[in-house]
Amino acid sequence: MSTTSISRFCRNTWLITRFELFRLxxxxxxxxxxxxxxxxxxxxxxxxxxxxxxxxxxADTQAMLRSVFGMVGLYQLMAWPLPExxxxxxxxxxxxPLAAIVTSADQTCSDRARGTLRFLxxxxxxxxxxxxxxxxxWLVQGLxxxxxxxxTLGLALWRQHSxxxxxxxxxxxxxxxLMIVLAPFTALMAVCSVLxxxxxxxxxxxxxxxGVVIGLIxxxxxxxxxxxxxxxxxxxxxxxxxxxxxxxxxxxxxxxPLAQTLVLLGLGRMALQGKSL
Amino acid sequence: MSTIIQAQQLSKSFGRHQVxxxxxxxxxxxxxxxxxxxxxxxxxxxFSILCGFLAQDAGSIEIFGQKPGSDALSGKVSALxxxxxxxxxxxxxxxxxxYGQLQGMxxxxxxxxxxxxxxxxxxxxxxxxxxxxxxxxxxxxxxIAQALLGQPELVLLDEPTAGLDPVNALQVRQIIANLTSExxxxxxxxxxxxxxxxxxxxxxxxxxxxxxxxxxQQGAVGYLNLQLENADAAQVLAVLRQLPxxxxxxxxxxxxxxxxxxxxxxxxxxxxxxxxxxxxxxxxRSLTQGRTLEQQLFAVANG
Numbered sequence: 001m002s003t004t005s006i007s008r009f010c011r012n013t014w015l016i017t018r019f020e021l022f023r024l025x026x027x028x029x030x031x032x033x034x035x036x037x038x039x040x041x042x043x044x045x046x047x048x049x050x051x052x053x054x055x056x057x058x059a060d061t062q063a064m065l066r067s068v069f070g071m072v073g074l075y076q077l078m079a080w081p082l083p084e085x086x087x088x089x090x091x092x093x094x095x096x097p098l099a100a101i102v103t104s105a106d107q108t109c110s111d112r113a114r115g116t117l118r119f120l121x122x123x124x125x126x127x128x129x130x131x132x133x134x135x136x137x138w139l140v141q142g143l144x145x146x147x148x149x150x151x152t153l154g155l156a157l158w159r160q161h162s163x164x165x166x167x168x169x170x171x172x173x174x175x176x177x178l179m180i181v182l183a184p185f186t187a188l189m190a191v192c193s194v195l196x197x198x199x200x201x202x203x204x205x206x207x208x209x210x211g212v213v214i215g216l217i218x219x220x221x222x223x224x225x226x227x228x229x230x231x232x233x234x235x236x237x238x239x240x241x242x243x244x245x246x247x248x249x250x251x252x253x254x255x256x257p258l259a260q261t262l263v264l265l266g267l268g269r270m271a272l273q274g275k276s277l
Numbered sequence: 278m279s280t281i282i283q284a285q286q287l288s289k290s291f292g293r294h295q296v297x298x299x300x301x302x303x304x305x306x307x308x309x310x311x312x313x314x315x316x317x318x319x320x321x322x323x324f325s326i327l328c329g330f331l332a333q334d335a336g337s338i339e340i341f342g343q344k345p346g347s348d349a350l351s352g353k354v355s356a357l358x359x360x361x362x363x364x365x366x367x368x369x370x371x372x373x374x375x376y377g378q379l380q381g382m383x384x385x386x387x388x389x390x391x392x393x394x395x396x397x398x399x400x401x402x403x404x405x406x407x408x409x410x411x412x413x414x415x416x417x418x419x420x421i422a423q424a425l426l427g428q429p430e431l432v433l434l435d436e437p438t439a440g441l442d443p444v445n446a447l448q449v450r451q452i453i454a455n456l457t458s459e460x461x462x463x464x465x466x467x468x469x470x471x472x473x474x475x476x477x478x479x480x481x482x483x484x485x486x487x488x489x490x491x492x493x494q495q496g497a498v499g500y501l502n503l504q505l506e507n508a509d510a511a512q513v514l515a516v517l518r519q520l521p522x523x524x525x526x527x528x529x530x531x532x533x534x535x536x537x538x539x540x541x542x543x544x545x546x547x548x549x550x551x552x553x554x555x556x557x558x559x560x561x562r563s564l565t566q567g568r569t570l571e572q573q574l575f576a577v578a579n580g
Contacts, residue, residue, distance in 0.1 A: 005348055012379055019375055029366050115361030118330055119372075119423060122356055123379040125348050277330040 012128040013135065016120075020136020021143075041148050045155050049087040053159070056083030076246035081166040084156040085174065088149065092178055093239050096145075100185040101206050104137040106199035107190050108272070113197040118277050130272050134190045134265065138183060145178045170247070177242060177250050184235040184257045187264035194271045210234070235260050281306050281431055281461055282327065286336035289322055296322045298485040299336065306430070308477025309457055312465035318482040320465040321359055324435045327463075328356045340431065352380040355429035357420050359436055363408040369395070369419055370404035373426060380427045394422040397452060414445040421449060425456070432456075434464045438471060450475060500567050501536040501547060506560035508532060516557060520549060532562075 024030035055061050062078060069077045080086045108129065111117040120129055149171045157163050192202040192209070214234060221228035231237065238253040245253065282304035289297040296319045304310055314320050325331040326338060329346015343349045363372050370391055377387030395401045398418035408416055417440065424432050437453070438446040453462055453475055466472050472479070481488045505513065510528045517526040517536060523546070525537045538546050547564065554561055 008348060008351075008381075015375070015378055023366070027366050111364070114364070115358060116364050118328065118356075118358040118361045119363070119376060120379070121329060121346065122354070123351050123376055125351075126346075274332075276325075276332075 009125060009128055012124040013132040016124070016128060016132025017136040017139065020133060021139060023136075024140050037144060041151060044091060045151055048091060049084055049152060050155060052087035053083035053156070056086060077243055079246050081164060081170050082153075082156045084152050084159075085167065085170050088152045089174055090243070092145075092148075092174070093181065093243060096141075096178060096182060097185045097236055097239075100141060100182045101189055102203060104141070104186045104189040105193060105202040105206070107133040107137060107193040109193045109197050109199055109202055112275075112277060115277075121277060126272050127269060130190065130194070130269055131265070134186060134268075137189075138179070138186050141182050141186065142175075142179045145175050145182075149175050173248060173250060177253075180251075180254050180257050181236070181239070181242070184260035184264060187261045187268065188235055191264055191268035191271060194268050194275060232256075233260070279306050280304070282338070282340050282463075284336065284338045287323075287326070287333050287338050288335040289319075289326060289331065289333050296485050297326075297333070300482075300485075300487045302480060302487055302490050304461075304463070304478070306461045309453065309462040309464055309475050311472035311476035311479045312463060312482065313467075313469060313472060313479055314465075314482035316467075317484075319485040320482055321435055323482070324356070324359070324433055324465060327433055328354070328358060330358065352427050353429060354431045354433065355424040355426065356433040357417075357424045357435055357437055359439075361420065362416065363419065363423075365407060365409045368405050368407055369400075369411075372408075373419075373423055376423055377426050382427065390426055394425045395419075397425060398422045399448065414441045417441060418445065418449065421452065425452075429460050432460050432462045434462060436466055437464060438466065438468065446471070499536075499538045499546065501538070501550065502529075502563070502565040502567075503534045503536065503550070504562040504564075505532045505534070505554075506562060508559050510534075512557075513559070516553060517550070520546065520553065522546060 022030075024033060056065070056078075066078050077086060077090070080089060108117060111120070117129065153163060153167065153171055156167065188206055189202060192205045193199070196202050196205055214231065217227055217230045217234075221231075233256070235257070238256050241253050242250055280303055282302070284300050284302050287297055287300040288295065300323070312320050312323065322331065326333050327340065327345055329344075329350075338345060340350055340354055345354075363369065370388070373391040373394070374384065374387045377390050378384060380387075382390060392401060392404060395404060398421055400415060400418055400422065403411065403415070403419070408419060411419065417437070421434070421437060424434065434453070438449050441449060450471060453464070456462070457475075462475070464472060464475065478490070480490050503517075510532075513534060514526050514528060517523060517534065520538075523536055523538045527535045527537075529535045536546070536550075547566065550564070
């Protein structure tokens with residue numbers, strides 16, 4: 001690959017990434033999605049997070065939850081500096097991977113079905129399109145994580161009128177972790193989006209395919225117990241360790257999701273290269 | 278002239294059905310090239326391979342010495358893919374500007390270029406509109422506009438006038454005719470008469486095989502087509518066959534006659550024939566030099 005090709009690849013990948021951001025922030029359809037995002041997060045902040053943070057301020061509730069979480073190995077969960085952040089962390093680690101599967105399902109499939117991808121491939125490489133779309137989706141998720149965590153900090157500020165440095169630090173750690181948690185799920189949807197021609201089908205493929213893989217591993221584990229180790233490598237396998245961790249040490253769990261992302265992106269790239277448009 | 282497309286033993290199958298069968302052809306830069314063939318002949322498949330949308334199963338094909346779809350062809354080869362549509366969520370201007378940027382233009386140039394190509398297809402007022410508000414014919418013209426962005430050296434147009442009304446079809450033909458000096462066009466169509474007006478070379482595909490590749494230039498043998506108002510065919514044939522230099526005269530359709538003659542022996546047959554028409558009192562509707570593309574293709578295709 002020559003220097004010109006590399007610089008052209010980087011330039012076009014970035015142009016496509018930016019266009020994905022424009023799709024969210026610069027088009028009426030994107031504004032509608034943002035409005036839906038705002039309503040959902042208002043409900044999450046107002047009810048689960050606000051109510052949970054109120055409960056978490058009670059000393060007896062804290063003691064009870066410490067013992068409950070301790071029984072399942074989540075000793076450090078209650079050590080995050082704000083009750084709002086504890087609730088946010090729990091909710092995000094459970095919900096955001098599912099949300100990422102839904103929101104990033106249409107990376108290339110509808111453009112391929114419509115023929116729009118043909119207009120693009122006449123001007124840029126399939127690699128630029130594939131990686132540009134993935135990066136765009138990932139950055140969109142990152143921005144929404146930042147907005148939601150700032151709103152959570154705002155809720156805490158409204159309650160206690162000040163925020164400690166530790167709260168900002170925890171928010172930063174959570175945002176970084178969530179970005180990394182979502183990367184393999186977004187890459188998984190990039191692969192599914194290449195394989196099928198509609199976002200609904202891509203979501204079904206990811207969920208059913210994931211279920212089948214886990215089922216097969218479990219079935220194989222019945223006869224060959226060592227195969228159960230494979231479950232440690234499916235996307236999201238590090239989530240229990242993240243919930244049990246605390247502070248910057250949680251970032252030691254990044255290797256698995258980053259490796260999963262690279263493998264999935266490699267598979268998706270290969271699939272798109274061989275695909276008829 | 279330089280070679281722009283070179284195909285050798287090009288084959289493509291879908292399942293058991295072989296769509297393209299060992300095609301060999303070379304295309305030179307210059308006059309527009311027509312790709313003709315009946316439905317299912319493999320025209321769109323060949324276009325899709327040329328654009329890099331599909332990969333061939335066997336053989337090789339090169340455009341400007343590169344594999345179709347390679348990065349080096351970006352901006353150099355453009356196309357109107359059949360049935361491809363713009364994203365309905367963005368305005369036409371936004372999308373064409375984005376395409377221009379992907380071709381290497383900066384944003385200001387890409388906007389100016391988008392306005393230029395939209396003006397070429399008479400859709401300058403639709404810069405801020407979405408493709409969903411356009412009629413079928415207008416969408417086709419926008420798709421042609423995107424193919425003209427920048428300075429492509431080869432423009433592949435798959436059925437550019439399919440589904441267009443006569444006025445729009447004429448406009449598209451005029452656009453192509455006006456731009457033939459700037460780029461080499463390769464056009465596929467069912468409309469043989471349309472291609473005859475535009476193209477200098479013809480590739481005729483049938484059942485996935487290249488039946489013939491020919492230039493539409495005149496040779497030493499001359500042909501004239503004559504369409505008369507009501508006339509007695511037998512009398513016309515008898516009179517025309519006696520003209521000097523005429524090899525044969527056929528009554529191809531009602532009131533339509535095809536003359537096959539020697540250019541050297543009868544260099545001014547058209548003038549002579551006008552004199553004969555006048556002397557016989559026959560009114561004519563048209564007098565055309567050369568064989569029609571249809572006659573040329575089917576004379577060979579039918580043996």
